Amino acid sequence: SQQGEEDPQALSIQEGENATMNCSYKTSINNLQWYRQNSGRGLVHLILIRSNEREKHSGRLRVTLDTSKKSSSLLITASRAADTASYFCVPYGGSQGNLIFGKGTKLSVKP
Amino acid sequence: GAVVSQHPSRVICKSGTSVKIECRSLDFQATTMFWYRQFPKQSLMLMATSNEGSKATYEQGVEKDKFLINHASLTLSTLTVTSAHPEDSSFYICSAPGTGGLTEAFFGQGTRLTVV
Numbered sequence: 001s002q003q004g005e006e007d008p009q010a011l012s013i014q015e016g017e018n019a020t021m022n023c024s025y026k027t028s029i030n031n032l033q034w035y036r037q038n039s040g041r042g043l044v045h046l047i048l049i050r051s052n053e054r055e056k057h058s059g060r061l062r063v064t065l066d067t068s069k070k071s072s073s074l075l076i077t078a079s080r081a082a083d084t085a086s087y088f089c090v091p092y093g094g095s096q097g098n099l100i101f102g103k104g105t106k107l108s109v110k111p
Numbered sequence: 112g113a114v115v116s117q118h119p120s121r122v123i124c125k126s127g128t129s130v131k132i133e134c135r136s137l138d139f140q141a142t143t144m145f146w147y148r149q150f151p152k153q154s155l156m157l158m159a160t161s162n163e164g165s166k167a168t169y170e171q172g173v174e175k176d177k178f179l180i181n182h183a184s185l186t187l188s189t190l191t192v193t194s195a196h197p198e199d200s201s202f203y204i205c206s207a208p209g210t211g212g213l214t215e216a217f218f219g220q221g222t223r224l225t226v227v
Binding site: 031033035040041042043044045048088092097098099100101102103104 | 216
């Protein structure tokens with residue numbers, strides 16, 4: 001099993017700005033998933049990008065994947081205060097039996 | 112999407128007592144459920160994988176006699192913290208993979224356990 005490493009660990013922006021979070025991983029993947037965790041709550045699955053995809057969109061979210069560099073990025077456009085949360089990337093190899101979480105990026109969006 | 116219901120959301124108990132946390136998949140069957148714990152400002156740490164009809168698989172360093180897991184049916188898994196101590200105070204979260212396997216995981220709301 002492998003976990004992703006998110007960067008930066010913390011990000012503070014103003015409402016309306018874009019937020020970019022990066023993720024690196026070590027071994028080949030089947031897919032990579034992004035999750036959000038609001039403070040004191042469970043996690044919510046945001047988006048999944050497969051290893052043969054380079055970019056995926058969902059609403060204000062844009063995810064890119066570069067398998068040659070073993071990296072991914074999550075872009076949140078026109079951020080809102082409600083986007084304040086921790087964001088985790090989870091690289092999934094397809095054979096592992098569970099999902100492993102890294103330390104995440106703590107995003108703070110100020111109104 | 113699929114819903115996983117976890118309760119209680121908060122519990123305070125005295126040292127030495129046991130606490131049971133329930134995790135239910137509401138609109139799908141979960142043959143597997145994962146239990147995590149999360150300390151403040153830390154990431155989730157996988158404690159164990161519960162499997163319906165068989166024994167749970169515990170991660171290294173997790174005491175199976177202290178954290179009892181029972182996966183009694185395809186929609187219910189329980190975690191019992193036995194003889195709780197203040198150091199067991201943490202945020203416990205369960206999750207279940209979706210029907211597509213681990214392409215998506217659905218999480219409970221979490222349980223904040225405080226042992227006094």
